[in-house]
Amino acid sequence: MGGRVLLIEDEPNIIEAIRFILSRDGWAVDVHSDGATAIDAVARRSPDVIILDVMLPNRSGYDILADLRAAEGTRDLPVLMLTARGQKQDREMAERYGASRFMTKPFSNSDVLTSVRELVGS
Amino acid sequence: MPRSALTGSRIRERRVYLGLKQAALAERCGISPSYLNLIEHNRRRIGGKLLNRIAAALGVEPAALSEGADLVLLDALRSAADRAVPRAGPDAGEAARAEEFAGRFPGWARLIASQGRRIATLERTVELLNDRLTHDPFLSASLHDVLSTVTAIHSASGILADGGEIDSDWQARFHRNIFEDSARLAEASRGLVNYLDAGANTDRGIVAPPEELEAYLEARGHHVAAVEEGEPDIDALVEDPSLTSAGSRALAADHLRRARADARAMPLEAFGAALAELGPDPAALARHFSVDLGAVFRRIAALPQGVAPGPVGLVICDASGTLTFRRPVDGFPLPRFGAACPLLPLYLALTRPMAPVRAVVEQPGRDAKRFLTYAVCQTAGALGFDDPPIFEASMLILPAETVPIPEEAAIPVGTSCRICPRPGCAARREPTILSADG
Numbered sequence: 267m268g269g270r271v272l273l274i275e276d277e278p279n280i281i282e283a284i285r286f287i288l289s290r291d292g293w294a295v296d297v298h299s300d301g302a303t304a305i306d307a308v309a310r311r312s313p314d315v316i317i318l319d320v321m322l323p324n325r326s327g328y329d330i331l332a333d334l335r336a337a338e339g340t341r342d343l344p345v346l347m348l349t350a351r352g353q354k355q356d357r358e359m360a361e362r363y364g365a366s367r368f369m370t371k372p373f374s375n376s377d378v379l380t381s382v383r384e385l386v387g388s
Numbered sequence: 389m390p391r392s393a394l395t396g397s398r399i400r401e402r403r404v405y406l407g408l409k410q411a412a413l414a415e416r417c418g419i420s421p422s423y424l425n426l427i428e429h430n431r432r433r434i435g436g437k438l439l440n441r442i443a444a445a446l447g448v449e450p451a452a453l454s455e456g457a458d459l460v461l462l463d464a465l466r467s468a469a470d471r472a473v474p475r476a477g478p479d480a481g482e483a484a485r486a487e488e489f490a491g492r493f494p495g496w497a498r499l500i501a502s503q504g505r506r507i508a509t510l511e512r513t514v515e516l517l518n519d520r521l522t523h524d525p526f527l528s529a530s531l532h533d534v535l536s537t538v539t540a541i542h543s544a545s546g547i548l549a550d551g552g553e554i555d556s557d558w559q560a561r562f563h564r565n566i567f568e569d570s571a572r573l574a575e576a577s578r579g580l581v582n583y584l585d586a587g588a589n590t591d592r593g594i595v596a597p598p599e600e601l602e603a604y605l606e607a608r609g610h611h612v613a614a615v616e617e618g619e620p621d622i623d624a625l626v627e628d629p630s631l632t633s634a635g636s637r638a639l640a641a642d643h644l645r646r647a648r649a650d651a652r653a654m655p656l657e658a659f660g661a662a663l664a665e666l667g668p669d670p671a672a673l674a675r676h677f678s679v680d681l682g683a684v685f686r687r688i689a690a691l692p693q694g695v696a697p698g699p700v701g702l703v704i705c706d707a708s709g710t711l712t713f714r715r716p717v718d719g720f721p722l723p724r725f726g727a728a729c730p731l732l733p734l735y736l737a738l739t740r741p742m743a744p745v746r747a748v749v750e751q752p753g754r755d756a757k758r759f760l761t762y763a764v765c766q767t768a769g770a771l772g773f774d775d776p777p778i779f780e781a782s783m784l785i786l787p788a789e790t791v792p793i794p795e796e797a798a799i800p801v802g803t804s805c806r807i808c809p810r811p812g813c814a815a816r817r818e819p820t821i822l823s824a825d826g
Contacts, residue, residue, distance in 0.1 A: 277536045279565045283543030286558065321532060350535040372539040375546045 268292035269386050272313035274304050274330070275348065276322055284317065287375045288382060301325025305333050308340060315385050317378070320349040328363050335364040344385035348373070394491040395439070398453045400428035401492050402446045416445040461501055462486050463721035466807040468504025471511075484809065512596060530580050537573045541566055600636035601643060602714060604628060610715055611692040615648040616656050622648070643713075650687045653679045659687060660695040668697040668791055670762045670784060671744070681744055681764040685784040689715050698790030703734055707779040719757040720785050723804045730815040731801045734783035737763035741779055750798035752809050758793045760786045
């Protein structure tokens with residue numbers, strides 16, 4: 267397997283770990299850390315799957331997801347949401363905004379890897 | 389059952405409590421045991437000298453036998469019933485007999501009322517703490533920081549531990565990341581502990597600031613003499629053990645500064661003289677001192693005993709209808725939490741700013757007390773062109789002990805819907821726990 271992953275996350279050491287795990291599995295990983303320009307980054311990188319953190323500088327992950335779902339070209343793009351809050355309402359909110367999957371921090375490396383593989387495979 | 393009709397029950401209750409035989413009490417009071425028996429079963433009404441003799445023999449004030457529980461206790465009992473978990477509390481029939489219960493078992497009634505108040509306070513504390521956990525930006529940011537750092541450590545250590553091939557450069561990077569993140573985690577944890585410790589020391593959260601302010605003022609008879617003259621040190625005045633949080637002290641300081649401004653505009657001696665001449669007529673007093681009505685309401689409610697025209701109540705709410713200040717007066721209880729009776733002239737005033745309202749109101753119950761109320765809604769603070777005006781409504785409550793209540797139709801009001809027995813009230817927003825004859 268392999269493909270292009272866009273990781274939208276602002277925590278450097280989480281970025282480094284996820285980048286390592288996915289790269290070792292054969293994925294090309296691009297990173298973007300600013301919420302305000304995330305949509306431009308998606309257009310520029312054309313990823314196969316996005317890993318999107320909810321709490322980002324300058325713009326919320328939910329707002330970014332809403333824009334992605336409203337645009338023709340990214341309506342069906344697989345998006346794995348990451349959040350530090352795992353309450354029921356957060357999960358429901360992610361579903362309402364159109365997240366393909368929802369994962370709470372701290373997550374296991376294998377869960378991230380499995381999710382990315384399954385999302386692209388689907 | 390009317391209050392006076394329960395006199396016999398209270399006599400019996402007190403006699404049994406003291407371990408006195410009916411015959412012994414009858415002899416002390418100079419009546420026959422059979423007559424006392426009729427009195428104790430509420431089949432004979434008594435008053436005057438005989439009531440005084442029985443009260444003296446039982447070691448209580450006659451009013452304790454003839455009047456029974458005070459309205460504050462009854463209100464507290466009804467509030468406790470209202471807050472009870474469904475099924476655990478009394479049904480409507482029993483809830484309506486609060487007065488009889490308080491009359492027969494005053495000690496138990498006080499205990500229930502006190503426990504009810506304590507439960508309400510604790511529930512409020514839980515609500516405050518829950519609000520804090522949910523909405524406190526520092527806590528939210530700190531927890532997010534902790535979780536993010538834990539995630540980074542978890543992922544990096546997972547990579548190192550899973551046995552896969554990692555070259556030495558990557559190994560070194562992940563070791564360094566774990567070291568840095570663990571230091572960051574330690575710092576964030578310390579910060580959280582310090583924050584929570586500081587919160588526990590400076591803001592006990594047990595009582596909300598408005599309640600602490602009310603208790604502070606209540607302990608001083610709602611009159612703080614230091615604000616009457618000179619330049620009082622407000623910060624020193626609010627350094628009081630009863631004001632346990634920074635929020636309470638800030639609220640009390642605001643209150644005292646306002647009281648100071650009112651005292652300057654209406655000096656005590658001049659106000660007492662005007663009151664003696666004009667009576668507790670807020671409009672006349674406002675004209676006399678060229679101040680607004682709200683200031684006069686506050687001044688009347690903050691006078692010392694001897695200058696005050698008698699018992700007075702004052703309630704203030706903001707534009708959302710939330711009560712921001714309460715000085716209840718006997719027979720006119722005001723809810724501690726939640727919304728008050730929507731028929732209060734206070735809310736009528738809120739709907740028409742700057743148009744004063746004068747109305748007679750009547751509390752529910754057989755001994756329905758009538759009160760003269762004055763209410764007005766004014767802007768609080770200075771007006772500006774760029775900010776929305778902040779409105780505040782105030783209502784002065786004058787009982788019959790303070791002013792003659794005009795013989796006019798009274799607005800039937802209550803404390804709050806849940807403990808108001810009035811049937812068919814058009815303003816009711818939720819069912820009552822009391823039956824109609826409560």
